[in-house]
Amino acid sequence: MRVQIGTRVSILAAGIFLAQVAVAQSRTEQSSAGQSPTAVLQIQADHAIANVSPTLYGLMTEEINHSYDGGIYAELIRNRAMQKVSWRGLDDWILQQDGNAEAAMALDTTTGPSTALSRSMKLTVKQADASNLARVRNDGYWGIPLQPQTTYQSSLYAKADKNSNGPVTVSLINNNTGAVVATTQIAALTTEWKPYSFVLKTGAMQASAANHFILSVAQPGTFWFDLISLFPPTYKNTVNGNRIDLMEKLAAMHPAFLRLPGGNYLEGNHISDRLHWKQTLGPLVDRPTHTGPWGYPSSDGLGLLEYLRWCEDLHMQPVLAVYAGYSLAGEHVTPGKDLAPYVQSALDEIEYVTGSVQTKWGAERAKDGHPAPFPLTYVEVGNEDEFDKSSSYDARFAQFFDAIRKADPNLKIIATDPVTSRVPDVIDEHFYKSAEEFLQAAHQYDQTNRKGPKIFVGEWATMEGTPTPDFGAALSDAAWMTGLERNSDIVIMASYAPLLVNVNPQAMQWTPDLIGYDALHSYGSPSYYAQVMFSSNLGTQVVDSSLQNPGTHLYYSVTRDTAKGMLYLKVVNASAQLREMNIQIQGAQTIGINATLTVLRGQSLAETNSIADPERIVPMKTELPNISANFNYTLDPYSIQVLAIPYR
Numbered sequence: 001m002r003v004q005i006g007t008r009v010s011i012l013a014a015g016i017f018l019a020q021v022a023v024a025q026s027r028t029e030q031s032s033a034g035q036s037p038t039a040v041l042q043i044q045a046d047h048a049i050a051n052v053s054p055t056l057y058g059l060m061t062e063e064i065n066h067s068y069d070g071g072i073y074a075e076l077i078r079n080r081a082m083q084k085v086s087w088r089g090l091d092d093w094i095l096q097q098d099g100n101a102e103a104a105m106a107l108d109t110t111t112g113p114s115t116a117l118s119r120s121m122k123l124t125v126k127q128a129d130a131s132n133l134a135r136v137r138n139d140g141y142w143g144i145p146l147q148p149q150t151t152y153q154s155s156l157y158a159k160a161d162k163n164s165n166g167p168v169t170v171s172l173i174n175n176n177t178g179a180v181v182a183t184t185q186i187a188a189l190t191t192e193w194k195p196y197s198f199v200l201k202t203g204a205m206q207a208s209a210a211n212h213f214i215l216s217v218a219q220p221g222t223f224w225f226d227l228i229s230l231f232p233p234t235y236k237n238t239v240n241g242n243r244i245d246l247m248e249k250l251a252a253m254h255p256a257f258l259r260l261p262g263g264n265y266l267e268g269n270h271i272s273d274r275l276h277w278k279q280t281l282g283p284l285v286d287r288p289t290h291t292g293p294w295g296y297p298s299s300d301g302l303g304l305l306e307y308l309r310w311c312e313d314l315h316m317q318p319v320l321a322v323y324a325g326y327s328l329a330g331e332h333v334t335p336g337k338d339l340a341p342y343v344q345s346a347l348d349e350i351e352y353v354t355g356s357v358q359t360k361w362g363a364e365r366a367k368d369g370h371p372a373p374f375p376l377t378y379v380e381v382g383n384e385d386e387f388d389k390s391s392s393y394d395a396r397f398a399q400f401f402d403a404i405r406k407a408d409p410n411l412k413i414i415a416t417d418p419v420t421s422r423v424p425d426v427i428d429e430h431f432y433k434s435a436e437e438f439l440q441a442a443h444q445y446d447q448t449n450r451k452g453p454k455i456f457v458g459e460w461a462t463m464e465g466t467p468t469p470d471f472g473a474a475l476s477d478a479a480w481m482t483g484l485e486r487n488s489d490i491v492i493m494a495s496y497a498p499l500l501v502n503v504n505p506q507a508m509q510w511t512p513d514l515i516g517y518d519a520l521h522s523y524g525s526p527s528y529y530a531q532v533m534f535s536s537n538l539g540t541q542v543v544d545s546s547l548q549n550p551g552t553h554l555y556y557s558v559t560r561d562t563a564k565g566m567l568y569l570k571v572v573n574a575s576a577q578l579r580e581m582n583i584q585i586q587g588a589q590t591i592g593i594n595a596t597l598t599v600l601r602g603q604s605l606a607e608t609n610s611i612a613d614p615e616r617i618v619p620m621k622t623e624l625p626n627i628s629a630n631f632n633y634t635l636d637p638y639s640i641q642v643l644a645i646p647y648r
């Protein structure tokens with residue numbers, strides 16, 4: 001039997017259908033000249049050749065492109081802890097003197113609410129009254145997104161030069177109209193640092209990011225503020241939690257793990273800037289913040305426990321990356337006694353994740369609000385240590401390996417570069433390639449020696465499209481993923497990188513990135529949807545199969561899940577030609593009638609999704625009635641197809 005493009009038209013609007021028929025016709029004409037012979041895919045449904053790794057698809061994360069601050073971490077106030085200062089003074093805070101108010105705003109390095117936050121904003125008001133306010137304004141991360149009828153949790157630390165100095169008015173204001181969208185008052189401050197918490201509630205309004213946050217005072221005096229915070233509702237209503245739309249997009253990927261944190265963020269530019277995980281724990285007022293490697297500081301509001309909760313929320317296991325004594329400016333810690341404290345820090349970190357409440361760090365985790373230990377199987381030692389030109393990684397790895405193995409022999413240890421001193425359980429390999437290179441690499445693991453360490457493709461991406469991958473990138477990403485699936489007995493984990501990008505040009509350091517967003521909206525790139533399709537249709541075993549007459553740029557993988565009685569076929573036609581495919585399924589007693597076809601297709605390689613057009617390219621799912629053990633199937637040019645076929 002033959003399955004035609006027309007089988008999915010029932011779900012298309014009539015106008016789109018007409019356009020697609022036209023496109024299909026012109027492509028048929030194009031392709032008829034150099035028609036490739038029918039490709040024949042033979043599937044031996046009763047014969048598995050390998051297991052699919054249950055952890056194959058996961059997420060890699062780091063603070064880059066405002067992935068956390070201004071990204072998934074839901075905090076809306078930028079530079080809340082006054083850590084970012086330039087020649088202008090305090091960044092992201094603007095002094096406003098209404099009418100004849102007179103005031104000055106400055107960083108005060110002599111006082112703060114805690115040892116960790118030992119500096120603050122000082123607002124000196126010489127003259128102000130109810131009609132002439134002195135104010136400080138924050139525009140958030142390229143706007144403060146507000147929704148109608150919504151409650152925002154806000155808080156700050158403050159003190160004043162005399163008792164009962166106040167009130168301080170806290171408001172959310174629309175940038176365009178000046179309308180007060182929500183407001184409340186702190187009645188009075190004291191001369192001691194104190195925390196204040198309050199809510200700001202919006203009423204009827206249009207959802208918008210054109211808003212700012214403002215603190216106003218109506219009398220002379222000196223005021224100090226710090227840790228000024230504003231949170232919208234978060235995913236699962238977690239305090240200090242994550243942005244809902246981004247978490248939902250990640251959940252749809254069904255990720256099995258979170259590499260936390262991956263990338264340069266773990267290492268920092270200098271050893272002193274490495275990720276000090278211990279300084280990311282506990283109350284926010286006890287987190288000193290730190291300098292990240294991507295040109296902006298990190299609030300560390302998303303710290304180690306928040307990473308672990310993120311795992312818990314999305315049912316992922318953590319892949320814990322520990323700092324291994326190399327930082328990006330080429331600095332390394334000499335193996336031996338100099339490295340010992342860093343190794344101990346890694347052991348402490350593992351204990352924080354997995355230790356019972358009887359252990360020192362397990363008790364700390366309980367104190368932070370999570371008595372139950374987290375599951376942990378994989379620990380990664382460093383990141384991209386091939387860049388360490390001192391060649392110290394082998395010895396550094398050995399020191400970490402021995403200590404971790406001794407502490408917990410069950411943990412699997414990942415090396416970031418080949419080593420000879422020890423045999424790592426897993427090697428992390430990174431690939432950033434052009435579309436053409438990734439198409440060529442789709443078979444690179446077919447011949448890999450199965451005796452060696454398992455492989456974690458901890459970072460990979462087709463480097464085409466900006467700020468997020470275009471459809472051409474999605475095609476080669478999908479072709480590459482067919483190779484990961486076919487070889488997932490040896491490639492046990494893979495994660496695209498970078499995962500997230502705030503698309504404001506000043507926010508982005510790296511392109512392309514899988515998921516884009518601004519303050520109010522988010523969207524998945526075509527590559528994101530390819531990953532959703534692949535991870536949502538993944539069997540537990542690789543099925544014996546072969547492809548004859550592949551022609552050019554045709555890629556596939558076949559997996560099965562015998563418990564569910566499902567066969568999953570992925571076929572990527574990365575050519576501009578329509579392709580005919582004959583699919584022969586042997587070794588199945590019955591082929592179910594409720595097969596489904598999901599197609600991701602672009603009109604051109606450059607076509608893409610964006611904030612303005614977030615669903616231009618999305619998967620289209622249809623029923624495929626009456627599939628048999630031998631059927632013909634027409635593959636659209638430039639298309640990614642997933643067939644889910646019930647069988648026994």
Ligand code: AHR
Nearest residue numbers: 263264265383384497498
């Ligand atoms: O993913 C962006 C960067 O690429 C990562 O931080 C680093 O590991 C790699 O070089």
